[in-house]
Amino acid sequence: xxxxxxxxxxxxxxxxxxxxxxxxxxxxxxxxxxxxxxxxxxxxxxxxxxxxxxxxxxxxxxxxxxxxxxxxxxxxxxxxxxxxxxxxxxxxxxxxxxxxxxxxxxxxxxxxxxxxxxxxxxxxxxxxxxxxxxxxxxxxxxxxxxxxxxxxxxxxxxxxxxxxxxxxxxxxxxxxxxxxxxxxxxxxxxxxxxxxxxxxxxxxxxxxxxxxxxxxxxxxxxxxxxxxxxxxxxxxxxxxxxxxxxxxxxxxxxxxxxxxxxxxxxxxxxxxxxxxxxxxxxxxxxxxxxxxxxxxxxxxxxxxxxxxxxxxxxxxxxxxxxxxxxxxxxxxxxxxxxxxxxxxxxxxxxxxxxxxxxxxxxxxxxxxxxxxxxxxxxxxx
Numbered sequence: 435x436x437x438x439x440x441x442x443x444x445x446x447x448x449x450x451x452x453x454x455x456x457x458x459x460x461x462x463x464x465x466x467x468x469x470x471x472x473x474x475x476x477x478x479x480x481x482x483x484x485x486x487x488x489x490x491x492x493x494x495x496x497x498x499x500x501x502x503x504x505x506x507x508x509x510x511x512x513x514x515x516x517x518x519x520x521x522x523x524x525x526x527x528x529x530x531x532x533x534x535x536x537x538x539x540x541x542x543x544x545x546x547x548x549x550x551x552x553x554x555x556x557x558x559x560x561x562x563x564x565x566x567x568x569x570x571x572x573x574x575x576x577x578x579x580x581x582x583x584x585x586x587x588x589x590x591x592x593x594x595x596x597x598x599x600x601x602x603x604x605x606x607x608x609x610x611x612x613x614x615x616x617x618x619x620x621x622x623x624x625x626x627x628x629x630x631x632x633x634x635x636x637x638x639x640x641x642x643x644x645x646x647x648x649x650x651x652x653x654x655x656x657x658x659x660x661x662x663x664x665x666x667x668x669x670x671x672x673x674x675x676x677x678x679x680x681x682x683x684x685x686x687x688x689x690x691x692x693x694x695x696x697x698x699x700x701x702x703x704x705x706x707x708x709x710x711x712x713x714x715x716x717x718x719x720x721x722x723x724x725x726x727x728x729x730x731x732x733x734x735x736x737x738x739x740x741x742x743x744x745x746x747x748x749x750x751x752x753x754x755x756x757x758x759x760x761x762x763x764x765x766x767x768x769x770x771x772x773x774x775x776x777x778x779x780x781x782x783x784x785x786x787x788x789x790x791x792x793x794x795x796x797x798x799x800x801x802x803x804x805x806x807x808x809x810x811x812x813x814x815x
Contacts, residue, residue: 447797450805454793455778459767460800461760462809463622466739471625471764472614473736474757477728479607482600484727485530489597493590497645498565498583526723530596536674538592540699543670544661545595545641549588554654558587561645561652591655594643599667602639606632611733622764629768637664664772672769676762677799679704684718706762707803711755725751725758760808770796 445451450460461467488508495509496502504511506519506527518524548554562583566572576583610628613619619628641662643655655661681704686694696702706721713719729750732740740753771778775792776785 445794445797447800447805450800451790451793451797454767454770455789457623457779459622459626460763460770460805460809461622461767467622467760468614468620468625469735470739470757471622471761472611472619473733473739474728474754474761475607476611476733477731477736478758478761479604479611480731481525481724481727482604482607484525485527486597486600486604488525488527489530489534489593489600493594493597493643494645497590497647498562498586500586526727529720529723529727530600532680532720532723533671533675534589534592534596536678536680537596537670538589539680540674540678540702541670542673544659544666545591545655546670548655548659548661549591553659554588555584557652557654557656558584561587561647561654564647564650564652567648587654590645591643594655595641595661595667596671598639598641599663599671602632602636602663606636625764626767626771629765630772633664633668633768633772637662639663641666669769669773672766675705676707676766677705678702679706679708682713682719684716685713703802706759707766707800707805709755709759709804711752711759714755715749715751721755722751725754728754728758756808759804763805763808 453460461471488506491508492502492505496505499505506524507515562576566576572583606629609632610619610625613628619625639662640657641655642653642657642659644651644653646652661667678699679702681688681695681702688695690697709721714722714725716722732754736757740747740750743749743753770793775788776782778789778793780786780789
């Protein structure tokens with residue numbers, strides 16, 4: 435992004451910039467798009483509720499359990515649940531961990547910065563000491579490899595942070611669905627406005643982490659650390675999951691000599707806004723797990739849309755992925771509007787120029803995304 439330098443109005447995606455300035459979204463407004471976006475976010479909200487609860491459970495109740503065999507059971511272990519788990523009749527919590535690890539790896543934001551501070555080191559050391567009190571084996575391991583357990587605590591902090599972020603987003607998407615059912619949400623700009631209002635409302639919600647060890651709470655991320663929902667979880671999540679992501683095994687070579695993966699982490703473009711829906715359903719493709727989870731909770735009106743498509747439900751996961759990308763461009767629109775330096779309808783020339791530079795920075799990153807595809811993608815009978 436070229437900050438402070440005057441930019442021309444001939445950007446390849448200038449049409450989308452003008453659309454945003456006019457109060458529209460990256461996704462065109464149509465009754466079909468509204469139905470698809472709200473319907474898929476209804477399903478996604480239910481799945482995020484499950485993901486959020488499990489991530490927070492792992493962070494709070496599986497603290498430094500090195501072999502957490504039952505971490506996906508949320509403390510409710512039974513033969514029936516175990517059999518369903520083995521039969522794969524369950525929520526795919528592995529996808530939640532995939533997103534968490536993407537955030538953990540890419541970093542960014544205050545949470546990432548805090549986990550490298552002396553304060554975190556001191557607080558995590560106290561929690562580690564309490565966890566393994568009277569355990570000479572683990573104390574010896576911690577002495578031999580002093581960075582190992584703190585790194586596990588850092589990862590658990592991301593479990594909790596992402597769980598808290600998804601808690602807010604789940605509730606936001608469910609109230610969006612309720613508004614649609616009540617006839618209050620009828621357009622894509624209204625969908626974006628609902629999401630933007632939800633992000634703004636929760637912007638300063640504190641992100642904290644305090645697992646209980648031997649009956650005592652250990653504040654690893656205290657409220658005083660000043661971490662908040664928007665800056666320290668929402669924005670890094672968009673960066674890590676929407677834009678960067680991680681390359682999917684089996685689709686590209688991890689051989690450095692093949693040069694299929696950029697050595698520059700900031701140039702990664704494997705996120706949700708870039709993913710080709712066609713591989714969805716293939717082994718080793720993490721979003722397949724999410725699409726499988728969402729297919730169980732589709733509202734009836736969205737199932738009817740998919741049933742009327744040329745292949746019916748034979749390619750259901752692909753159709754869900756296409757719709758999901760539409761919804762994510764709505765969330766991206768809300769993020770762009772929320773972080774804009776000035777109101778996009780300003781009449782001040784200097785502010786207009788600053789907005790142009792800001793929006794071109796976003797469009798530069800969306801050049802190779804699925805933006806054009808979702809704008810032309812319709813599920814036809």
